[in-house]
Amino acid sequence: MPKDRAPTRIQKKNRAMILDAALNVFSAHGFRGATVDQIASEAGLSKPNLLYYFPSKEAIHTALLSGLLEVWLAPLHALDENGDPMEEILAYIQRKLQMSRELPRESRLFANELVQGAPRIHAALSEDLKALVDSKVIILTRWMDQGKIARVHPYHLIFSIWALTQHYADFDVQVRAILGDEDPFEGAEPFVDLLYRKLLTP
Amino acid sequence: MPKDRAPTRIQKKNRAMILDAALNVFSAHGFRGATVDQIASEAGLSKPNLLYYFPSKEAIHTALLSGLLEVWLAPLHALDENGDPMEEILAYIQRKLQMSRELPRESRLFANELVQGAPRIHAALSEDLKALVDSKVIILTRWMDQGKIARVHPYHLIFSIWALTQHYADFDVQVRAILGDEDPFEGAEPFVDLLYRKLLTP
DNA sequence: GTCTATAGCCTGATAGAC
């Protein structure tokens, strides 16, 4: 493993390449289905050389997950209590949908982890994620109290947004098997916009 | 493997026990993460004995998937073109939600397969599933033409129902990490009912 | 039909030369 000095340009570049390759492999095959050999060859390194940068397969996976969690929650973080309620929520939804389009590997990385019971990020869920959601639910509830949006169960509102938007990344094969050549997001964007506009109009 | 005679009671019972154990293990760990040893011990058999009933790990997995696909699609199949449109759709949604509550293992089995690109059931998706969805989309479109329900993209309507209802089974850990002791389905049921009632009211 | 024992492969990780 690299010494505790400041990383060189090459070290930085290699670590980044490894993490990108690992994202490819872990998101496509899950933790158990991924092999270090696959990640190494996709990163253009030998297996021992990869293990010079990360001490173990698990360490790569952990580094990936914790590095991406912040990115993944950024859209919800950005929900602004001082903005216009309906526009804030609809903008959040479109941001999430855009992330499914642009970062499907990240979505599937978390999906793989969650479907199997989140053995490696359970703490982050019940601490960081719960805290974030709780804080945003307070804002949503206030908006409902003020009559700015219709009253619905705020937690299930958030769950539904996650479910709907991430579906297009996580179950991409299924969506494409049914839609054929049609771009899923072209139809999804107006659909979810209409859906939540109708649901939340007071 | 058993001879080509009619299976005895013991053979039937053992095959059923193996498939149930396999459902537990595959749904929790994915195909690659599951081991034959785990399945055997959960079924109360030795590993070679299990492989007397099924020729390989893959054969168990395939038998499971193809056996459950019909069960999984039954709710959509039951959507009746002669019923009341709004009530038919809302009933379909409640049936799907109930399946997430009662058959979460089945949901996660398919989720595991789909997130990883459906390598083992791709054909079933673009043939059987697509045909079923196409046929139901015709019914939905007719209802929209007749002004019985609001006009929305029929394919995305179906995707949204899948996403919303299966989310509670597939990402159960996440939902529970946030809701704590509250029963997810208690809130989900009225939420999705309201959501689609508002969306589809003409 | 069911078991113990084991073959044979794959995979994560390390040793050691350069």
Added chain:
DNA sequence: GTCTATCAGGCTATAGAC
């Protein structure tokens, strides 16, 4: 820092006794 070679453990599947 990077490689070749290799070990050690775990896995699927089979052989063969009962």
